[in-house]
Amino acid sequence: MTEVTEGNSHNILKKLFLRMGVLPVLLVIALIVFSLMSNQFLKVDNLVNMVRQSVYLILVSLGQMLALVTGGFDLSVGTILAVTSVTSAMVMAHLFAGDPNAIWFAITVGCLAGVLAGGVVGIANGVGVAYLGVSPFIMTIGTQSVGFGIALLMTGGVPVSGLPGELSETLGFGRILGIPIPIILTAIIAIGFYILMTRTARGNYLLAVGGNAKAAALSGVNVRTTLLLAYVLCALVTAVSGLLLTARVESGESNIGGTMALESIAACVIGGVSLRGGIGRVENVVLGAIFIVLVQNGMNLSEVGSYAQMVVLGILLIVAVITDQIRHRMIAGGSGI
Amino acid sequence: MPELVETVALSKHYPGVKALDGVDFKLAAGEVHVLFGENGAGKSTLITLLAGANQPTSGQIIIEGREVTLHSVLDARRHGVSAVFQEFSLIPTLTVAENLFLGDEAGRHGFINRRALTTRARELLADLQFDLDPARRVSTLTRAEQQMVEIAKGFRSKLRVLILDEPTASLTDRETERLFTLIGRLKAEGAGIIYITHRMQEIARIGDRVTVLRDGRKIGTVDARTTSEDQLIEMMTGRTISEIYPKIASNPGDVLLEVEGLRSSAGVHDASITVRRGEIVGLAGLVGSGKSELMRAVFGIDRIVAGTVRFKGQDVTHASPDEMLKRGLFYLPPDRKAEGLVLPFTARSNIALPALRAKLKGMFGLISAGKHATLTRDAAQHVELADRNVGRSVAVLSGGNQQKVLFAKGLGINADLYVLDEPTVGVDVGTRSALYALIKRLCEGGAGVVLVSSDLPEVLHLSHRVYVTRRGSIAGERHGTDINEAALLGLFFDRERAAA
Numbered sequence: 001m002t003e004v005t006e007g008n009s010h011n012i013l014k015k016l017f018l019r020m021g022v023l024p025v026l027l028v029i030a031l032i033v034f035s036l037m038s039n040q041f042l043k044v045d046n047l048v049n050m051v052r053q054s055v056y057l058i059l060v061s062l063g064q065m066l067a068l069v070t071g072g073f074d075l076s077v078g079t080i081l082a083v084t085s086v087t088s089a090m091v092m093a094h095l096f097a098g099d100p101n102a103i104w105f106a107i108t109v110g111c112l113a114g115v116l117a118g119g120v121v122g123i124a125n126g127v128g129v130a131y132l133g134v135s136p137f138i139m140t141i142g143t144q145s146v147g148f149g150i151a152l153l154m155t156g157g158v159p160v161s162g163l164p165g166e167l168s169e170t171l172g173f174g175r176i177l178g179i180p181i182p183i184i185l186t187a188i189i190a191i192g193f194y195i196l197m198t199r200t201a202r203g204n205y206l207l208a209v210g211g212n213a214k215a216a217a218l219s220g221v222n223v224r225t226t227l228l229l230a231y232v233l234c235a236l237v238t239a240v241s242g243l244l245l246t247a248r249v250e251s252g253e254s255n256i257g258g259t260m261a262l263e264s265i266a267a268c269v270i271g272g273v274s275l276r277g278g279i280g281r282v283e284n285v286v287l288g289a290i291f292i293v294l295v296q297n298g299m300n301l302s303e304v305g306s307y308a309q310m311v312v313l314g315i316l317l318i319v320a321v322i323t324d325q326i327r328h329r330m331i332a333g334g335s336g337i
Numbered sequence: 338m339p340e341l342v343e344t345v346a347l348s349k350h351y352p353g354v355k356a357l358d359g360v361d362f363k364l365a366a367g368e369v370h371v372l373f374g375e376n377g378a379g380k381s382t383l384i385t386l387l388a389g390a391n392q393p394t395s396g397q398i399i400i401e402g403r404e405v406t407l408h409s410v411l412d413a414r415r416h417g418v419s420a421v422f423q424e425f426s427l428i429p430t431l432t433v434a435e436n437l438f439l440g441d442e443a444g445r446h447g448f449i450n451r452r453a454l455t456t457r458a459r460e461l462l463a464d465l466q467f468d469l470d471p472a473r474r475v476s477t478l479t480r481a482e483q484q485m486v487e488i489a490k491g492f493r494s495k496l497r498v499l500i501l502d503e504p505t506a507s508l509t510d511r512e513t514e515r516l517f518t519l520i521g522r523l524k525a526e527g528a529g530i531i532y533i534t535h536r537m538q539e540i541a542r543i544g545d546r547v548t549v550l551r552d553g554r555k556i557g558t559v560d561a562r563t564t565s566e567d568q569l570i571e572m573m574t575g576r577t578i579s580e581i582y583p584k585i586a587s588n589p590g591d592v593l594l595e596v597e598g599l600r601s602s603a604g605v606h607d608a609s610i611t612v613r614r615g616e617i618v619g620l621a622g623l624v625g626s627g628k629s630e631l632m633r634a635v636f637g638i639d640r641i642v643a644g645t646v647r648f649k650g651q652d653v654t655h656a657s658p659d660e661m662l663k664r665g666l667f668y669l670p671p672d673r674k675a676e677g678l679v680l681p682f683t684a685r686s687n688i689a690l691p692a693l694r695a696k697l698k699g700m701f702g703l704i705s706a707g708k709h710a711t712l713t714r715d716a717a718q719h720v721e722l723a724d725r726n727v728g729r730s731v732a733v734l735s736g737g738n739q740q741k742v743l744f745a746k747g748l749g750i751n752a753d754l755y756v757l758d759e760p761t762v763g764v765d766v767g768t769r770s771a772l773y774a775l776i777k778r779l780c781e782g783g784a785g786v787v788l789v790s791s792d793l794p795e796v797l798h799l800s801h802r803v804y805v806t807r808r809g810s811i812a813g814e815r816h817g818t819d820i821n822e823a824a825l826l827g828l829f830f831d832r833e834r835a836a837a
Contacts, residue, residue: 195703199704199706200702200703200704201693201694201697201698201704204686204689204690204693204704207679207681208679208686211679211680211681211682212675212676212679212680214675214676215670215675215676215677216679216690218636218638218658218668218670218676218677219690220658220662220663220690220691221659221690222657222659274681276681277681278679278681
């Protein structure tokens with residue numbers, strides 16, 4: 001009897017692992033470790049603060065997930081943040097300086113310009129990967145360099161200031177019914193992504209293309225437009241994150257996205273997205289992003305230095321990838337020989 | 338007289354699978370011993386054990402009266418056993434000569450004596466009467482030429498036992514004849530040959546004895562000349578012919594597909610075929626003869642250079658797979674893992690994939706969970722895929738169940754024309770008869786079926802009409818009672834000798 005129940009609980013753990021990946025385990029470990037290391041960690045204020053800090057990474061990770069499930073990745077997300085931030089800030093500052101009364105006009109046009117600029121990077125990535133057959137690695141690391149260079153050229157590396165205060169009062173720190181606006185926006189986008197991935201043909205195609213592009217094509221999927229969509233949507237959602245960050249820091253920065261590619265890929269992989277494509281769930285990616293921020297927050301409270309934090313983040317990514325491989329082997333290995 | 342090679346209770350077990358189960362096998366000097374059986378019956382396992390490429394779990398291998406343990410292919414070669422596998426062990430970037438003597442290079446102190454290598458290669462090829470330049474890079478050779486190199490590799494040292502795994506699969510008529518002459522010479526010299534083939538005609542032509550394997554076990558060893566084709570198939574499958582192949586009523590209706598003068602980027606030329614509702618049209622021919630390529634061009638996978646394709650009366654010459662599916666042509670690809678299935682997906686998601694846009698939309702253009710469940714459940718039931726397998730990742734399903742998922746994808750979109758490219762490759766006989774029953778139902782339900790297959794008995798027993806492809810073109814067409822092995826094989830091969 002005991003053997004049977006042991007076998008069952010073992011099976012449940014295995015199933016959970018196959019479905020969710022390593023995340024639940026890591027989350028529990030992190031919660032225990034940090035609450036022992038810092039008595040500030042589990043306070044409600046800190047937890048709410050953590051969720052608010054997470055939104056930027058959550059949005060980028062959702063975009064990154066689209067690229068990953070198609071079997072690629074987007075290393076240019078940091079650049080997309082920079083380009084969006086710098087473009088939106090410059091347009092806003094220019095319009096605001098020209099007519100200080102047209103505050104909302106300046107903010108609206110600035111935001112649109114920023115999203116457009118980010119979208120252009122996404123279109124470049126998508127066209128390169130889908131239509132020209134460039135590997136996602138080369139294509140996105142290329143646009144990463146190009147975009148970052150342009151952002152620096154535009155600003156000379158100096159933060160763009162002179163933004164209307166209303167920007168940060170709304171998109172930065174504003175609240176509706178007591179809930180921070182960035183959280184509301186992120187929740188809406190995450191729900192949209194959830195519907196896309198679970199309830200639309202297009203979302204299913206993204207997964208199918210990553211799982212087996214040839215089989216998808218023979219099943220009537222247009223592989224090229226699907227890949228293009230993945231990179232463009234990734235850029236657009238990253239651009240929204242860029243706007244929120246710009247509002248938060250109240251200036252246009254070309255240096256805001258430095259570690260974003262690494263962090264977003266880590267969040268996705270920890271959230272169970274397969275690096276081979278074909279597997280990825282929105283809710284797990286959101287949790288994965290929150291987990292990364294939680295670890296950073298916990299390390300800050302425990303007074304772990306930023307250099308050591310880089311070490312931890314890198315190790316986490318590698319551990320997540322190794323676990324992903326084990327998981328993949330377990331999924332594929334069921335077929336015997 | 339001791340046997341050349343003998344195995345006693347030879348077994349090879351993998352976790353959960355007995356690939357070979359207690360097989361006693363004897364090869365006499367001077368005989369061609371055919372191994373016969375379905376995919377997965379254990380033929381390949383047996384020869385990999387004899388060739389030293391794999392080690393048995395239990396049992397003995399006895400060569401000329403002495404029990405041996407073969408640790409590697411090289412080890413087996415030292416005992417005079419050489420194997421030519423179906424999957425070539427050639428390095429494409431090296432030359433013919435370099436490949437022939439790989440691992441056995443002439444020279445001293447690790448330096449290769451290139452001239453000696455080329456001379457030896459030239460002598461070997463001349464001896465075999467193979468018309469090949471030793472200096473050519475293997476990647477520039479045709480598949481048949483590569484096969485010749487592979488065979489020549491087996492002859493580079495003194496041979497007592499030669500193992501050939503479907504050696505004629507990609508050879509032309511003339512090359513096949515040359516191989517048979519060689520085999521005859523080896524026999525006369527007292528060598529033994531283990532020969533795997535699916536072709537009845539070859540068994541009768543060069544075989545002395547046939548050992549039939551099924552599910553890893555030996556079913557029996559019989560005389561090749563006195564055993565009939567049907568007897569062999571029945572031994573192979575454990576069923577009678579009529580149990581495997583259903584009688585399918587032919588009821589030709591409207592013309593579905595008209596292909597005229599088709600030329601494609603993959604080498605098809607001047608191909609014209611017609612397919613009607615309610616009939617099964619077989620496409621037979623050698624590997625690479627264009628039977629698969631023809632239908633891939635029709636489905637929009639390969640580019641069409643010239644000619645026309647009409648489907649249900651409309652010109653669809655340059656339509657994409659996407660559009661052909663929408664119009665009701667379903668193509669079942671031959672390699673289910675490479676082209677058929679999205680492996681990380683469940684069986685259910687795979688079945689639904691082609692139907693998502695056309696059949697499963699509900700409110701606001703979102704996928705209706707209810708329609709999704711109904712369609713996939715119905716399709717799974719039609720192909721007899723067990724409920725518990727519907728929600729599992731297809732990567733963990735058996736080959737037979739994976740093939741059922743592929744069929745279910747087609748049923749889900751309710752196509753008018755089903756193009757089935759090697760529909761039963763690598764599936765067990767139970768699944769095979771289930772799939773045949775399904776094909777019967779499709780055809781008798783009014784759909785058209787194109788059966789592209791290298792499994793000749795399958796084409797012979799199921800088709801109402803057969804086109805034979807040769808060198809990228811249609812070599813001929815046979816109806817009803819004219820569909821027999823001799824007639825089709827006659828069309829398979831060029832009569833190039835007559836012309837030369």
